[in-house]
Amino acid sequence: MDIAYFPGCSLHAMAHEYDTSTRLVCQRLGINLYEVPDWNCCGATAAHSLDHHLSVGLSSRNLALVKDMNLKQMTTPCAGCFNRLKTASVELKQNDDLTAEIEKLAGISLTGAKEVEVAHTLQVIMEAVGMEGIKEQVIKPLNGMKLAAYSGCLITRPRAIAQFDDPEQPVALDHLLQALGAQPVHWSHKAECCGGGFAASDTDIVVDLGGQVLEAARQAGAEAIVAACPMCQTNLDTRQRAIEDERGIKYNLPIVYFTQLMGLAFSYSPRQMGLNRLLTSPTTLLRSRGLS
Amino acid sequence: MGSKTVKKSNLVNISTLFTESRSFVAMVRQESGVDEKDCYQCGKCSAGCPLAFDMDYMPREIMRMLQLGMVDDILHSHTIWLCSHCITCYSRCPRSVDLPRIMDTLRLEAIKRGHAPEKQIKLFGDLFLWSVRQFGRVFEMGLIMGFNLKSGQFFKDIMLGPAMLLNRKISLLPHKIADGGAVKEIFDRTKEMEREGGHS
Ligand code: SF4
Ligand code: SF4
Numbered sequence: 128m129d130i131a132y133f134p135g136c137s138l139h140a141m142a143h144e145y146d147t148s149t150r151l152v153c154q155r156l157g158i159n160l161y162e163v164p165d166w167n168c169c170g171a172t173a174a175h176s177l178d179h180h181l182s183v184g185l186s187s188r189n190l191a192l193v194k195d196m197n198l199k200q201m202t203t204p205c206a207g208c209f210n211r212l213k214t215a216s217v218e219l220k221q222n223d224d225l226t227a228e229i230e231k232l233a234g235i236s237l238t239g240a241k242e243v244e245v246a247h248t249l250q251v252i253m254e255a256v257g258m259e260g261i262k263e264q265v266i267k268p269l270n271g272m273k274l275a276a277y278s279g280c281l282i283t284r285p286r287a288i289a290q291f292d293d294p295e296q297p298v299a300l301d302h303l304l305q306a307l308g309a310q311p312v313h314w315s316h317k318a319e320c321c322g323g324g325f326a327a328s329d330t331d332i333v334v335d336l337g338g339q340v341l342e343a344a345r346q347a348g349a350e351a352i353v354a355a356c357p358m359c360q361t362n363l364d365t366r367q368r369a370i371e372d373e374r375g376i377k378y379n380l381p382i383v384y385f386t387q388l389m390g391l392a393f394s395y396s397p398r399q400m401g402l403n404r405l406l407t408s409p410t411t412l413l414r415s416r417g418l419s
Numbered sequence: 420m421g422s423k424t425v426k427k428s429n430l431v432n433i434s435t436l437f438t439e440s441r442s443f444v445a446m447v448r449q450e451s452g453v454d455e456k457d458c459y460q461c462g463k464c465s466a467g468c469p470l471a472f473d474m475d476y477m478p479r480e481i482m483r484m485l486q487l488g489m490v491d492d493i494l495h496s497h498t499i500w501l502c503s504h505c506i507t508c509y510s511r512c513p514r515s516v517d518l519p520r521i522m523d524t525l526r527l528e529a530i531k532r533g534h535a536p537e538k539q540i541k542l543f544g545d546l547f548l549w550s551v552r553q554f555g556r557v558f559e560m561g562l563i564m565g566f567n568l569k570s571g572q573f574f575k576d577i578m579l580g581p582a583m584l585l586n587r588k589i590s591l592l593p594h595k596i597a598d599g600g601a602v603k604e605i606f607d608r609t610k611e612m613e614r615e616g617g618h619s
Contacts, residue, residue, distance in 0.1 A: 228612075
């Protein structure tokens with residue numbers, strides 16, 4: 128399957144390992160990713176909190192670029208970009224007045240852009256390949272690794288826009304991890320907010336909300352948290368020290384991307400999957416399962 | 420009592436206030452596409468809001484204040500800045516009130532009127548957008564340095580810095596997209612449209 132790929136700013140910087148692992152894993156699954164040439168930032172929260180038209184305008188340029196590639200589908204591994212791109216895509220389809228305004232604003236025709244479908248990479252993998260297809264590629268199963276599948280806020284919300292999984296009790300990520308031979312734990316915080324939007328501007332909020340997520344995972348007996356968003360991963364990984372100091376508990380929970388674990392199970396090395404780039408090292412955990 | 424004269428400056432013209440607040444509420448309804456009257460005050464939004472602990476008014480209270488037209492209190496509130504847009508409330512609301520969208524609309528109006536009680540959050544948003552307008556993408560290193568410089572927290576994250584650099588997490592140089600002009604235009608035309616009296 129051929130699909131346009133929107134990495135987003137984080138994957139070209141802090142979350143480089145998410146980008147690399149996504150590309151390798153998709154290739155193995157027969158999903159051909161073509162990076163959108165000259166894509167621009169989706170504007171994230173900053174743009175839509177300033178002006179809804181600005182946000183839709185920034186995403187629309189990207190949708191129009193996909194149409195120029197002669198592709199009809201676009202995927203992104205970033206939950207934040209997914210939320211912005213899919214919101215724009217749904218609104219353009221539904222609202223002709225808005226489309227006309229955005230066309231004027233961006234100085235481009237959006238006739239083609241309207242036909243582009245957007246999906247998060249987790250959704251593409253689960254729908255195009257599915258559990259059975261993933262299992263077929265597993266060479267080194269994760270040997271019952273106990274994992275907290277952390278969907279976070281934006282992959283499934285709002286329901287009418289995301290049109291994927293369940294906004295309260297998401298299960299797609301758990302199913303994927305099961306297919307890799309891991310044991311997803313039952314836990315309370317799989318769709319709670321980690322405060323990632325305030326990562327730089329209000330660290331107290333992040334330490335509070337991130338701390339709740341780590342604590343919930345620990346109580347459920349998880350050995351690592353699995354993320355599907357660069358903001359969640361960066362936030363929980365980089366603030367873990369501060370959270371541990373604040374709570375007086377040593378969590379030592381690696382925060383890994385689901386694509387990194389897929390890659391491991393598909394027999395790529397931990398280094399190829401960029402697992403050495405995580406601040407909380409997963410080495411001990413991987414060794415305990417004969418994966419490193 | 421009757422003989423006491425009331426200073427004119429202390430008089431409040433209630434009918435003007437009423438008209439003002441009505442037109443404010445109508446504007447919010449129009450811009451957000453959400454009818455504030457849909458909210459029946461069940462409080463489910465506040466119960467699940469992860470940021471409620473830090474807010475001065477609960478999300479439910481913001482809805483009530485909007486129904487009552489309490490413009491000033493709403494626009495000075497911290498709540499509209501602390502909403503993280505996690506969309507938990509909207510997912511759970513039995514009346515499908517898109518609260519995060521309301522929060523966006525209110526925040527924008529507060530900015531227009533020069534209210535931003537959460538200075539750091541506003542500053543970070545501004546710098547983020549400056550980066551997108553300038554390069555077409557976010558330049559993390561520049562964003563973090565600029566933020567620390569402007570917020571006066573020069574040594575913030577200094578513990579984090581070396582680890583992030585060692586793990587090559589942050590790039591030192593910005594990446595500029597080829598057609599940066601197109602992105603700048605989107606920014607500038609949005610501003611222009613707003614000056615011309617907003618969007619339809
Ligand atoms: S959940 Fe919906 S109806 Fe209930 S108080 Fe909140 S906004 Fe109003
Ligand atoms: S979207 Fe905002 S108001 Fe709603 S639950 Fe999340 S933080 Fe609270």
